Amino acid sequence: MSGLRIALIASARFPITEPFAGGLEAHTWGLAHALHHRGHHVALFAAPGSDPALGARELPVRTAVLSAEARSDGSMPGRTWMQEHHAYLGLMLDLARDGEHRFDIVHNNSLHYLPVAMASALRVPVVTTLHTPPTPWLESAIQTHDACPVTFTAVSEFTASAWKATVPAARVVRNGIDTGFWKPGPGGDGLVWSGRLVPEKGPHLAIEAARRAGVPLKLAGPVADRAYYEERIEPLLGEGARYVGHLDRRGLAELLGAAGAALVTPCWDEPYGLVVAEALACGTPVCGFDRGALAEILTPDCGLLAPAGDVEALARLIPRTMGLDRRAARRRAERFCSLDRTADAYTALYQEVMR
Incomplete structure (x- = not known):
């Protein structure tokens, strides 16, 4: 099997472009390139400003028009939280409508809970990578399913062990770097x-x-x-x-x-x-x-x-x-x-x- 159609879900907070905001963004960029070079068709759903060479599609953020009453409500979350929530909600609803006609697999490489919470609404398999220690939002999303339909991986044995109570069978797939680019240097005294x-x-x-x-x-x-x-x-x-x-x-x-x-x-x-x-x-x-x-x-x-x-x-x-x-x-x-x-x-x- 070759030429898979992969929806790769990235961070909505930071663009996937150099200089990278952190290891998660760098890893996503490298993985997208590596999968593309293997002949797969990668649609990267990422924050605005991501590397155009990746063919990134901006997460569909729509600015919510909130009433004065809503903005003054004591339960109103921060602006960034609302933007991320809106972005992933729009993306998952879009994939639920007809994602199976466009993709063979959805790989959630973000830290957000909605791709997991809404996975059962999709008619295409979902893989989620666990990049951090357990978070309450993600644990809650996993537990909303009687049998969570998501296949989980973890970036290390340590991380897989940390998630064992909620995800007992996470497969370890370690993050990697392009050793053709990161080449040996001469060293030094600092x-x-x-x-x-x-x-x-x-x-x-x-x-x-x-x-x-x-x-x-x-x-x-x-x-x-x-x-x-x-x-x-x-x-x-x-x-x-x-x-x-x-x-x-x-x-x-x-x-x-x-x-x-x-x-x-x-x-x-x-x-x-x-x-x-x-x-x-x-x-x-x-x-x-x-x-x-x-x-x-x-x-x-x-x-x-x-x-x-x-x-x-x-x-x-x-x-x-x-x-x-x-x-x-x-x-x-x-x-x-x-x-x-x-x-x-x-x-x-x-x-x-x-x-």
Whole structure:
């Protein structure tokens, strides 16, 4: 079976385009490209401003004309929530009308609950990827069905385990990166941290660890929480720590490849950690906190992990990490983190579900 017609549902909050707002957007972009290159017909339903090369269709957001009484109601949610709800509701109603004539499979790669809650209204199979720890909205959507018709995957064994009470049989399909694009770099004598600058990613702890180790650090990524950045990151910059901005893939690959090691400092249970895969593909060993799925990706020859939140232990591991073999890091990325593996696994799953 080839040439599947795939409806790929993405984020309605951030466009699927460079520079990416986060790992979810980067993963969706890569998966859409990989499936297209395999001869499938991918219709990406995504936020306005998404990469036109993907053939993205904007989620059908209609601005609700709300009365003054509705706007003043105490139960009125925020504007962003209403826009997302309206977008996914419109999309699912559209797919329920005649989606089976246009698509062979619907892959929900968003974090929203409506594609799951309304899956039984569709006459086409639905696959949903679990990208985060359990959320109340999504757990509620799953439980609205006596037997949920959705096939679930999880981005790591850790994430599958976290969802086990609600989704006992989620198949693990790990996110992947294009190892043909993310190529080995020469390394260097400094450190790099990349990702969204938000409290749960812990960039302030990366700065503290690098400073204790006496190694310069460059940080890259979108400032997704302005107050956090101004209060916790800006005061720590200088003295070897520098923020280099929100880079596109090419700029980020050059930065990662020129570092001696990458710091990954999650303050939450990281469901996967695309930044780990990107660093390894560039030949850069990883030094991080042992939280979430990081231990699934890393092996002792390409990365070292400190106890969660232990900045002093992380600092002590930095020199050892910088001495690890860069070729081992690259091999790990090729064998475990490649986008080809991800796309092949999803293609096989689509065909299985359709049968």
